[in-house]
Each structure stands twice: as C-alpha cells, then as structure tokens.
Amino acid sequence: MSIVRCEELSRYYYQGAENAIEVRALDQVDLQIEPGEFVSIAGPSGSGKSTLLNMLGALDQPTSGKIWIQDELLNGLNKTELADLRLRRLGFVFQSYNLIPVLSARENVEFVLQLQGVGAAPRKARADSMLERVGLGELTDRRPAEMSGGQQQRVAIARALASEPDLLLADEPSANLDSQTTADLMNLLTELNRSLGTTIVMVTHDTEVMHYAERQIKMRDGKIVN
Amino acid sequence: MTNTSRSTHSQAGFWGKWFLIINLARRNFWRQRRRNASLLLAVAIGMAATLAGGFLIRGWQMSTLTETVERFGGSILLHHHAWADNPKAEFNIDLNAATLNALNQSGLPWIDRIVVPVTLQSEREARGATLMGIHVNRELNETHVQRLRIDGDFLQTEQRGIVIGQALADDLETRLGKRIVLLGQNSNNERTELGLKIVGIYHANSESAERANVYVTKALAQRAFALKGKTSEVALSAPNILATHSEVLALQEQLQATSELTVRDWRDVAPNIWAMYKLVEGMVVVWQIVFLGALAFGLVNTLVAAVLERTREFGLLMAVGMRPGSILQQVLVESWIILFVGLALGGLVSAGIYFWLSGGIDVSQFTGGMEFPGMNRPLYPVVFPSDIFSLVSIVLLFGFLASLYPARRAVALDPVAALNKH
Ligand SMILES: Nc1ncnc2c1ncn2[C@@H]1O[C@H](COP(=O)(O)OP(=O)(O)OP(=O)(O)O)[C@@H](O)[C@H]1O
Numbered sequence: 001m002s003i004v005r006c007e008e009l010s011r012y013y014y015q016g017a018e019n020a021i022e023v024r025a026l027d028q029v030d031l032q033i034e035p036g037e038f039v040s041i042a043g044p045s046g047s048g049k050s051t052l053l054n055m056l057g058a059l060d061q062p063t064s065g066k067i068w069i070q071d072e073l074l075n076g077l078n079k080t081e082l083a084d085l086r087l088r089r090l091g092f093v094f095q096s097y098n099l100i101p102v103l104s105a106r107e108n109v110e111f112v113l114q115l116q117g118v119g120a121a122p123r124k125a126r127a128d129s130m131l132e133r134v135g136l137g138e139l140t141d142r143r144p145a146e147m148s149g150g151q152q153q154r155v156a157i158a159r160a161l162a163s164e165p166d167l168l169l170a171d172e173p174s175a176n177l178d179s180q181t182t183a184d185l186m187n188l189l190t191e192l193n194r195s196l197g198t199t200i201v202m203v204t205h206d207t208e209v210m211h212y213a214e215r216q217i218k219m220r221d222g223k224i225v226n
Numbered sequence: 227m228t229n230t231s232r233s234t235h236s237q238a239g240f241w242g243k244w245f246l247i248i249n250l251a252r253r254n255f256w257r258q259r260r261r262n263a264s265l266l267l268a269v270a271i272g273m274a275a276t277l278a279g280g281f282l283i284r285g286w287q288m289s290t291l292t293e294t295v296e297r298f299g300g301s302i303l304l305h306h307h308a309w310a311d312n313p314k315a316e317f318n319i320d321l322n323a324a325t326l327n328a329l330n331q332s333g334l335p336w337i338d339r340i341v342v343p344v345t346l347q348s349e350r351e352a353r354g355a356t357l358m359g360i361h362v363n364r365e366l367n368e369t370h371v372q373r374l375r376i377d378g379d380f381l382q383t384e385q386r387g388i389v390i391g392q393a394l395a396d397d398l399e400t401r402l403g404k405r406i407v408l409l410g411q412n413s414n415n416e417r418t419e420l421g422l423k424i425v426g427i428y429h430a431n432s433e434s435a436e437r438a439n440v441y442v443t444k445a446l447a448q449r450a451f452a453l454k455g456k457t458s459e460v461a462l463s464a465p466n467i468l469a470t471h472s473e474v475l476a477l478q479e480q481l482q483a484t485s486e487l488t489v490r491d492w493r494d495v496a497p498n499i500w501a502m503y504k505l506v507e508g509m510v511v512v513w514q515i516v517f518l519g520a521l522a523f524g525l526v527n528t529l530v531a532a533v534l535e536r537t538r539e540f541g542l543l544m545a546v547g548m549r550p551g552s553i554l555q556q557v558l559v560e561s562w563i564i565l566f567v568g569l570a571l572g573g574l575v576s577a578g579i580y581f582w583l584s585g586g587i588d589v590s591q592f593t594g595g596m597e598f599p600g601m602n603r604p605l606y607p608v609v610f611p612s613d614i615f616s617l618v619s620i621v622l623l624f625g626f627l628a629s630l631y632p633a634r635r636a637v638a639l640d641p642v643a644a645l646n647k648h
C-alpha cells in the first residue's frame with residue numbers, strides 16, 4: 001500500500017477581474033509515494049510544488065481528482081476528520097511561520113504530543129530527546145522570537161518527528177539556512193529516513209539539496225515532467 | 227531511537243484538551259497584555275458606570291414608591307367603593323366585627339384614618355383642604371407625618387386642636403394659637419361646622435404639600451362628622467410593596483360579605499406613581515442599552531480585529547492537527563477571561579460606589595422646593611439583581627459573538643489559506 005497516492009489531481013485558482021484568469025497550479029497530476037521513500041520535488045517558481053505538497057498534506061482541497069493517504073480517501077472528509085488525520089499520520093515543516101509564538105521550543109514540540117494525548121512525562125522526555133537530536137538541547141526554553149530562522153526550522157523538524165508521523169512533508173526547509181546548516185539539516189533528514197523509516201517528501205529548488213533524496217520529481221506548469 | 231514508544235492514543239482526553247486550551251489562552255492573554263488590559267478596563271469601567279447609574283435610578287424608583295406607600299401608611303388600601311370618585315364622609319367603612327375580623331385574618335399590620343374634604347375659614351379668608359382624622363401617635367411613628375417639621379404641638383397634649391401647613395396658614399392669614407372654623411358634611415350629608423384652635427403648624431418640602439392636608443385626632447373627626455365606629459380609609463402593609471397581588475386577593479375574599487368595600491393596592495390608588503414606576507423601568511433598559519452600545523462597539527471591533535490578525539496562527543494550529551472546534555473554544559476562553567475579569571472588576575467598583583453612597587444622597591437641593599416624587603428625601607442606591615444579570619449576560623453574549631464570528635470564519639478556511647493570510 002502506498003503511503004500517499006493521487007489521481008488526476010488538479011487545483012485551479014481564479015484571478016483577475018471577475019476571476020476571469022484561470023491559474024492551473026496543479027494540472028491532472030498522478031503520483032504514488034511508497035513507505036520509506038525520500039522524495040524531493042523541484043521546479044521553477046510557480047510550477048505548483050507547494051500546491052502539490054499541501055495537497056498531499058490534506059491542507060488544501062483539490063478542484064478535482066482524488067487523493068488517498070494510506071488507504072483513506074481524503075475527498076469528502078470534514079475539517080475535524082482531516083485535522084485528526086494530520087495529527088495521527090503527518091508531520092509538517094513549512095518554509096516559514098512554523099511555530100506557535102507563545103510557546104517555547106519544548107512546548108511547541110510537546111504541543112502535538114499533547115493533542116495526541118501523550119502523558120506529561122513521556123511527552124517531555126520525547127520532546128527533549130528530539131530537540132537534542134536536532135542540536136537544540138540547550139535552547140529548549142526559548143520562544144520562537146528568541147531563535148534564528150534555522151533554529152526555528154529545526155524545532156519544526158523536531159516537532160514533526162516527535163509525533164512519529166508516517167509521512168513528513170517539508171516545504172523548502174533549507175530556504176532560510178546557510179550552507180553548513182543546510183547540510184546538517186539534510187544529514188539529519190536522511191538519517192531519520194533511514195533509522196525511523198519515515199517517509200519524507202521535500203520541496204526544494206536547491207540542486208544540492210535535491211540530491212539528498214533518492215527520488216526526484218520535477219514540476220513545470222502544474223504538471224510532473226519526469 | 228525506536229518505534230516502540232509510539233503512543234497508543236490518537237486524541238487528547240477531555241482534561242488534556244482543556245489543559246491545552248487554557249494554557250494557550252493564558253499565554254495569548256499575556257502576549258497581548260496591553261490591549262487586553264485596555265479591553266478589560268473598558269469593560270470594567272462600562273460595567274461599573276452602568277451598574278452604579280442603575281443603582282441610583284433604581285433608588286429613585288424605589289424612593290417614589292416607598293414615599294407613596296408611606297404616605298398611605300401601607301401598600302394596600304381599603305375604601306368604600308364610592309369613595310374613590312367622591313371622598314365624602316357618607317362613603318365610609320364600618321369597622322364592625324366582620325371587617326375587623328377580616329383585617330386581622332390578613333395578618334398584615336394596618337392603620338386607619340378619617341379622610342374628609344373640608345373648608346377652612348379664618349377671619350379673613352376661606353380655603354379648601356383635606357381633613358385627616360388620625361391616630362396621632364401611630365401616624366407619628368409609621369407614616370410620612372413623622373417627617374413633617376412642627377411648630378407648636380402635633381395634637382399630643384392639645385387634642386381639641388387642629389394642625390395645618392405653613393402655606394395654608396399664610397393663605398388664610400392666620401397663625402399658631404388663632405382659631406379657625408372648619409366646615410363640611412357629616413356622614414348623613416348634614417352641614418357641620420366646628421371652631422378649632424390652631425395648635426400646630428407643619429412645614430413640608432413643598433408648598434403644595436403644606437396646603438393639602440390638615441390634621442385632627444380621629445376621635446374629634448368621628449364626633450364632628452358622625453362617624454362613630456367608622457373610618458374612611460384602612461391602609462395595610464404588605465411585606466413586599468411590589469408583590470401585593472396575593473394579599474389583595476385574600477382580603478377581597480375575606481371581605482366578600484361586606485360588598486360595599488373595595489381593596490386596591492397603591493398601583494390603583496396612585497396610578498401616576500405606578501405609571502412613573504413603569505417609565506423608570508424603561509429608563510433602566512435605555513440606560514443599559516446606551517452604555518452597552520458604546521461598550522459593545524469598541525469591544526466588538528477590538529475582538530474582531532484581535533481574532534482576525536491571528537488567522538495565520540489558526541492555520542498553523544489546524545495544520546498540526548488541532549481541531550477547528552478546539553481552536554474556537556480556545557478563542558472564546560480567551561475573550562471570556564477578559565470579559566469575566568473586566569466584569570468582576572466593574573462589579574467590585576460598583577459595589578464600592580454602592581457602599582460609598584449607601585448613607586443616602588441629599589437630592590432635595592436639586593428640586594428647588596418643587597414637589598417631585600421620590601426626590602423629597604435622601605436618595606438611597608438600590609440593587610436590582612436582575613439589572614446585574616441582564617448586563618452581565620449581554621456583555622458576555624456580545625463578547626461571545628464578537629469572538630466566535632471572526633474565529634469561525636478563520637477556521638472555515640483550509641489550513642493553507644489561513645497560513646497564507648498576512
Ligand atoms: N492562493 C492563491 N491564489 C491564487 N493563485 C495562487 C495561490 N496560491 C498559488 N497560486 C498560484 O498557483 C501557482 C503555483 O503556486 P505554488 O505556490 O504551488 O508554486 P511553487 O512551485 O511552490 O513556487 P515557489 O517556488 O515560488 O514557492 C502559481 O502560479 C501561483 O501564483
């Protein structure tokens with residue numbers, strides 16, 4: 001069973017006066033990702049990379065087409081069911097604005113575990129060990145505003161992985177990072193993919209970064225081109 | 227790192243969820259503490275001002291009422307049924323065994339008096355007035371008579387005399403110690419005439435009050451108007467001025483045999499006071515609406531803006547798996563913390579104002595000697611719990627809607643759409 005699969009998936013936006021201009025952000029995409037894969041999505045700006053990733057993460061509704069996560073068809077699920085599904089199976093790292101501003105790094109990581117109903121002691125232990133793992137063992141009590149962009153990105157990864165998702169979705173996780181931090185982050189993702197078997201789908205237009213993934217998807221004008 | 231620690235839960239329990247919600251709400255409250263503090267203060271000030279104003283309006287309202295009831299000596303009145311239209315000695319109450327029995331059966335304290343229209347003649351002038359034949363000591367203890375300022379004697383040593391108001395004395399160009407002649411019709415509709423010495427002059431808050439009544443002892447009035455064993459008016463004191471209905475019904479039942487008597491409460495006897503009471507009832511509503519309108523406008527604006535600017539945050543919360551319903555609950559908890567604390571603070575301040583004014587405010591200086599219901603005595607603040615209840619519930623309702631509406635709109639978006647809002 002694939003971890004995520006989509007069939008003729010489209011997402012159109014309508015812009016301009018009286019919504020006369022149709023933008024095909026995603027155009028009849030078929031895609032299947034197997035458990036344990038590490039996939040990168042590349043392509044020019046505006047080619048629909050983020051749109052596809054958000055669709056795979058049940059964060060957006062398709063204009064047409066079908067999408068399954070494991071064997072669950074997303075079409076027709078309500079907002080609460082989608083939220084529960086994301087909570088149980090998915091982890092996200094966004095390009096920016098990843099963290100809840102009023103919570104410390106540890107609390108941000110714990111937040112998802114709290115939603116899942118994990119008890120206080122195991123929650124804290126898991127959050128601490130994940131932050132340790134992304135190299136932030138010293139910064140657990142800082143608020144997002146007191147951390148650099150790269151540090152925030154790593155907290156987001158710790159949060160995404162702490163809940164042990166079946167699928168980790170990352171949208172340009174290295175966009176704000178210098179090359180050394182980027183390399184560290186990619187090594188971390190590769191290692192997590194290998195040791196935990198977490199499936200990872202990552203959007204990037206950085207060719208360096210792209211090659212950390214085993215499978216590379218290229219997009220153009222809302223279509224997968226390779 | 228292994229997979230064995232995977233949680234078996236998929237959703238936080240009831241307490242876990244509320245712990246989460248309250249923790250977030252608390253943090254967010256602190257994040258916006260300046261704005262929240264001003265919101266809170268606005269609610270508190272609005273609440274305190276509206277409540278305190280309400281206490282005074284209610285105080286005045288109750289004051290007109292107690293004044294009226296005190297004037298009668300009770301909230302329920304018994305008269306001959308023809309007396310209301312034509313208050314003559316002929317239309318009297320026979321205080322026979324049946325009537326007395328009915329009065330005593332009611333269990334309410336009562337007082338009676340003779341009330342007859344008369345003409346007073348001095349050496350120079352003549353004037354009309356209402357003669358009151360009273361139980362002197364009881365009226366001096368129980369009714370508004372105790373508030374009159376008296377020159378001379380109020381029928382306590384000189385029981386053959388008459389007490390009149392200063393304004394009437396001026397009109398009649400007479401004074402204390404002089405004699406006047408009292409003319410009227412007795413219970414048999416015969417002309418009666420009586421010379422009396424003015425033993426006392428009273429001063430009231432207004433000249434019209436000083437012209438209205440003249441006082442003699444009940445015994446003297448009974449003799450002069452052929453009313454032995456009879457009286458004009460019985461006033462009964464019901465424990466709750468506002469709820470006299472059951473007592474009125476009970477009395478009517480008791481007095482059924484004596485069909486020429488009517489039982490009425492102050493509403494019927496003084497319809498103008500009752501109309502005023504109802505008018506003030508409307509004033510309280512208007513007062514609350516005016517204040518709340520101003521408050522609600524600011525409150526709604528601020529809350530809507532505060533919630534809308536967090537759309538992105540809600541997108542993030544939804545993305546990581548928080549249910550839209552929980553996000554709504556969290557937003558509502560946040561605004562209700564502000565509203566509750568504001569309301570509590572406002573309540574405390576208004577309680578302070580209440581106790582500060584509870585000694586009574588002298589408002590007679592504002593009425594300039596005019597007869598104005600309820601204003602002829604100190605004004606005491608009065609608390610109507612229903613006013614507090616309506617105010618609190620309206621503020622909470624407004625706050626609820628003002629947070630719910632924008633929050634619902636925010637969580638109705640797909641997480642991506644919410645996350646992309648700036
Ligand atoms: N909310 C929106 N409203 C209208 N058009 C949109 C919206 N979001 C995306 N689009 C359009 O859809 C197309 C695909 O956008 P998308 O964000 O998926 O591109 P991308 O490949 O992620 O680009 P980038 O590398 O710049 O992040 C673009 O043409 C974009 O303008």
Ligand SMILES: [Mg+2]
Pocket residue numbers: 049050051
């Ligand atoms: Mg993008």
